[in-house]
Amino acid sequence: MSSSNSTFIHLHTLDLRIHDSPSLHIAHQPNDPSTHFLPVYIFDPRQLDLSFLPNSPASPSSKGGNGVQKEQDESAQYGPKRTRSSPLSRVGGFHRTSPYRLRFLLEAVFELRESYRRSGGDMLIGYGKPEVLLPSLVQRLKQDGEVSGVWAQREYTVEEVGNLRRISEALTELGIDLNLVDSKTLLPPAHLPFDPSKNTPDVYTQFRTKVEGMGLHLDAQGGGMLVPPLKTAVETQDGGPKVSIDKNGGRLKPFPTLDLGVIELGGKQGGWIKQGDEADSMTGMYEALSRPLFDSSPLAGWSSSVSPGKSGKRNVTLPPLHGSSPIPFSGSEKAALDRLEDYIGHPPSSSSSDSDSGRGEKGWVGGNKARHYKETRNGLMGEGFSTKFSAWLSLGSLSPKEAGWRIGQMLEALGRDKEVYKNVYWIMFELLWRDFFQYTVYKYSLTSNDDFHPNSTLFNPDGFSSQIDTYPQDARPNVEEWHYPNLDDTNDVGRRWCEGLTGVPFIDANMRELRETGWMSNRGRQNVASFLTKDLYCDWRIGAEFFEMHLVDYDTCSNWGNWQYQAGVGNDPRSSRQFNPLKQAKDYDPDNAYVRLWLPELKDVPDSHIQTPWLYNDKSKLGGYPSKPLVELPQWKKFYPGQSGSKGGRDRHRKGGGGGGKAKGNSGKGPKNSREQ
Numbered sequence: 276m277s278s279s280n281s282t283f284i285h286l287h288t289l290d291l292r293i294h295d296s297p298s299l300h301i302a303h304q305p306n307d308p309s310t311h312f313l314p315v316y317i318f319d320p321r322q323l324d325l326s327f328l329p330n331s332p333a334s335p336s337s338k339g340g341n342g343v344q345k346e347q348d349e350s351a352q353y354g355p356k357r358t359r360s361s362p363l364s365r366v367g368g369f370h371r372t373s374p375y376r377l378r379f380l381l382e383a384v385f386e387l388r389e390s391y392r393r394s395g396g397d398m399l400i401g402y403g404k405p406e407v408l409l410p411s412l413v414q415r416l417k418q419d420g421e422v423s424g425v426w427a428q429r430e431y432t433v434e435e436v437g438n439l440r441r442i443s444e445a446l447t448e449l450g451i452d453l454n455l456v457d458s459k460t461l462l463p464p465a466h467l468p469f470d471p472s473k474n475t476p477d478v479y480t481q482f483r484t485k486v487e488g489m490g491l492h493l494d495a496q497g498g499g500m501l502v503p504p505l506k507t508a509v510e511t512q513d514g515g516p517k518v519s520i521d522k523n524g525g526r527l528k529p530f531p532t533l534d535l536g537v538i539e540l541g542g543k544q545g546g547w548i549k550q551g552d553e554a555d556s557m558t559g560m561y562e563a564l565s566r567p568l569f570d571s572s573p574l575a576g577w578s579s580s581v582s583p584g585k586s587g588k589r590n591v592t593l594p595p596l597h598g599s600s601p602i603p604f605s606g607s608e609k610a611a612l613d614r615l616e617d618y619i620g621h622p623p624s625s626s627s628s629d630s631d632s633g634r635g636e637k638g639w640v641g642g643n644k645a646r647h648y649k650e651t652r653n654g655l656m657g658e659g660f661s662t663k664f665s666a667w668l669s670l671g672s673l674s675p676k677e678a679g680w681r682i683g684q685m686l687e688a689l690g691r692d693k694e695v696y697k698n699v700y701w702i703m704f705e706l707l708w709r710d711f712f713q714y715t716v717y718k719y720s721l722t723s724n725d726d727f728h729p730n731s732t733l734f735n736p737d738g739f740s741s742q743i744d745t746y747p748q749d750a751r752p753n754v755e756e757w758h759y760p761n762l763d764d765t766n767d768v769g770r771r772w773c774e775g776l777t778g779v780p781f782i783d784a785n786m787r788e789l790r791e792t793g794w795m796s797n798r799g800r801q802n803v804a805s806f807l808t809k810d811l812y813c814d815w816r817i818g819a820e821f822f823e824m825h826l827v828d829y830d831t832c833s834n835w836g837n838w839q840y841q842a843g844v845g846n847d848p849r850s851s852r853q854f855n856p857l858k859q860a861k862d863y864d865p866d867n868a869y870v871r872l873w874l875p876e877l878k879d880v881p882d883s884h885i886q887t888p889w890l891y892n893d894k895s896k897l898g899g900y901p902s903k904p905l906v907e908l909p910q911w912k913k914f915y916p917g918q919s920g921s922k923g924g925r926d927r928h929r930k931g932g933g934g935g936g937k938a939k940g941n942s943g944k945g946p947k948n949s950r951e952q
């Protein structure tokens with residue numbers, strides 16, 4: 276590179292996409308001085324055990340979640356200015372990333388590199404602490420030219436903000452700025468009608484009312500609630516998105532020439548992936564990063580579809596998806612955009628034949644699933660009952676603005692049909708929940724100067740409740756009375772919950788599905804969280820960490836925020852939220868298909884007793900399933916076989932679209948119901 280070269284570096288973190296990319300947009304403005312565009316992704320030892328990659332920092336060995344583990348170093352403490360140093364969770368000692376989560380991440384990362392390559396550029400992949408790797412890269416680039424700046428997505432959570440801050444400090448020493456862009460939420464912080472760091476309402480309905488007050492009309496100048504996504508990519512015919520910008524002749528600025536071999540990193544600090552390295556492919560990287568996962572399998576093990584065979588040989592291909600997975604998708608940006616198309620559809624293009632939708636309806640193409648979303652969203656089985664956008668949103672391979680804008684377009688096109696409007700708008704309603712949790716966490720983690728809040732409470736047992744008063748403190752659970760699970764004890768109720776062995780089939784089926792597929796429906800999540808915290812009275816953080824390990828859509832704000840909400844230590848406006856698993860099974864698994872799918876050992880138990888096997892006389896038919904539930908509550912009795920609330924003579928309900936049980940519990944409740952999630 277000549278000294279007139281200037282490189283724009285974008286550090287990809289949870290923004291694994293090229294569509295709606297502020298960095299691509301900024302780097303290609305006429306006034307931007309950079310001559311080259313260098314995207315980077317770095318696997319971080321705080322998320323993944325990197326021990327099997329060359330020159331890697333050794334990670335603390337995992338207990339695999341077999342005992343409550345408190346890390347001894349200061350990183351174990353939750354609080355300002357502290358971060359963790361290990362890829363294990365703090366309370367349960369679980370791996371933070373399961374093989375399925377890893378698969379989804381690798382697909383997103385490596386496919387992103389393909390998108391850059393398809394566009395004439397490339398992406399650098401490294402492993403180690405970004406605050407160590409990035410400065411060494413900058414120093415190397417500065418030998419031959421300039422670095423115009425390093426850019427990354429703004430985050431709102433203590434750990435991620437701490438990481439960005441360390442990067443910023445290291446770069447400042449080299450005279451380089453770390454610039455942050457807002458690409459994480461549907462509604463960017465500067466667009467909100469309040470200062471999110473101080474005034475995010477504590478109750479969802481108030482949050483929603485304020486933002487909806489801006490109007491849903493799609494205003495290209497950003498006058499309405501929604502902000503138009505940036506047009507930085509187009510779909511190609513040959514299998515994926517490609518960078519396309521309205522400046523620079525539509526072309527991506529070139530990738531700089533780099534000799535990675537000469538970038539100096541201290542011993543055991545990680546490295547950059549070079550062409551031909553074993554880890555220079557999805558499967559190669561999977562092999563290195565999954566080894567520690569199989570070397571210490573967690574409580575209840577990994578999915579039977581990914582576990583090493585009996586010979587002990589590891590799986591060296593990407594783990595195959597479970598045959599009944601409700602999320603049979605890749606983590607790539609292309610898969611995200613395909614899903615958006617499949618679920619929502621698109622406006623007719625004037626040039627193509629789809630100006631008439633083919634459904635006898637002008638103005639919109641496709642979107643059949645979205646048209647029924649509100650009716651199906653409480654389903655449990657199949658891919659179609661809900662959008663599944665969360666998995667791509669969590670990694671940023673789908674832009675929330677892109678999704679929201681497309682939904683807004685559909686509403687504009689079809690809004691006169693009240694039924695369609697109600698169904699489609701409910702997706703927006705849910706996306707706003709996501710923003711609500713992002714900004715709640717922001718408010719209670721960071722101040723308006725982006726300093727750490729002195730009392731960050733996202734991960735503490737009493738959650739936000741020490742700071743907010745959505746309902747009286749004396750109606751909150753007493754944290755002192757909680758059971759702190761001993762996961763080494765096979766009889767511990769917290770452990771039995773993790774293993775899907777509580778003896779309550781509706782709960783256990785959901786927990787088995789989570790382990791087997793990396794997914795659980797929203798209905799299931801609410802139920803198992805309520806059961807752990809309200810029925811078993813366990814520390815909710817075990818549940819949040821177990822979810823973090825397994826969920827392919829794990830998102831810090833949505834996960835920990837929802838867990839607090841369910842546990843009664845968050846910003847739920849209602850104190851009495853407790854799900855009755857038998858009523859829930861009756862309403863949402865009316866023909867028992869869900870429980871039968873995930874608890875095959877109960878195959879010989881008749882329908883009359885499959886949700887209450889402890890009441891079945893012939894215990895020999897339980898196939899090893901617990902013969903007694905861990906708890907039995909009086910309010911369940913109404914739903915026992917033969918009782919007034921039970922299914923009686925096999926009352927079969929019609930199935931909703933996409934294979935999900937039609938949500939009975941919800942019908943008739945419009946978006947005015949603030950508590951509905």
Ligand SMILES: Cc1cc2nc3c(=O)[nH]c(=O)nc-3n(C[C@H](O)[C@H](O)[C@H](O)COP(=O)(O)OP(=O)(O)OC[C@H]3O[C@@H](n4cnc5c(N)ncnc54)[C@H](O)[C@@H]3O)c2cc1C
Pocket residue numbers: 652661662663664665666668669702705706707708709710712795796797798800801804822826828829830831833834835837838841952
């Ligand atoms: C205990 C618990 C833990 C959860 N952990 C996570 C998590 O780690 N990551 C995550 O993305 N969601 C989490 N959720 C929220 C919700 O369950 C999922 O977002 C939803 O099930 C994802 O499926 P979907 O994309 O098909 O959602 P859809 O029903 O299609 O909704 C569309 C989008 O709205 C957003 N959304 C919907 N419900 C919620 C909600 N309650 N909170 C925040 N956003 C919401 C999601 O982005 C989702 O993709 C959790 C909920 C509970 C009760």
